[in-house]
Amino acid sequence: MRALLRFLLYVALVLGVIGGLLRLFAVRVIRIPNDDPYLEASIAPTLAGGDLVVLYRLSPPTFGDLVLCPEPGAHDRWVIGRIVGQPGDTVEIHGSTVRVNGKASSSEGGCLESTFTVADPATGAPTELRCDREDLFGRVHLRGSGKPREQTEIAFTPGPDQLVLVSDNRWFPYDSRDFGLVDAATCRESILFRLLGPAGFRDARTRFTVIR
DSSP, rough: OOOOHHHHHHHHHHHHHHHHEEEEEEEEEEEESSOOOOOOOOHTTTOTOOOOEEEEOOOOOOOEEEEEEEEEEEEEEEEEEEEEEEETOOEEEEEEEEETTTTOOOEEEEEEEEEEEEEEETTTTEEEEEEEEEEEEEEEEEEEEESSOOOOOEEOOOOOTTEEOOOOOOOSSSSSHHHHHGGGGOEEEEEEEEBTTTTHHHHHHTSSSSSO
């Protein structure tokens, strides 16, 4: 019995050390704020305010990754966006479509639920939007959009150590169109996994989900 207890204690110690090292160097767990309506709207339908997510920070994020960064010029706030432009790229954003170096993203079909509801960040009014899956040249993820409307096309050409971020919610975005190009050195963490949604463990749809 004592041998078993010593073995279990040893395993717990080893797992604790491994977990500590992972937390120190590789991963971090955070809860997305639920008091910033612009951030919350911009990350739907992929994420929501109150989600408990795992951030990976062992290697720099790459094209298509969903990243968490301090907002340029306001480092006390977070922004969450998808990397769609790196140094040397030409990026054009028009409505729900992203074009990188002349090639446009495409739709890979609908989501399991074709619509979702999000609060308008300006008014708080519930707004129903469409959900589809966008193919960013091999990186497929959820995208939110609304009825067609006039939107100005915006183009970016990031310089050395700069990134272009775009929101998964193209109807209520908060991304490089608002705050400009982002310093790559400040975007060191990508969102890999959602442990729990705002409703906690009882919500099976949002617990233990891989973020693409």
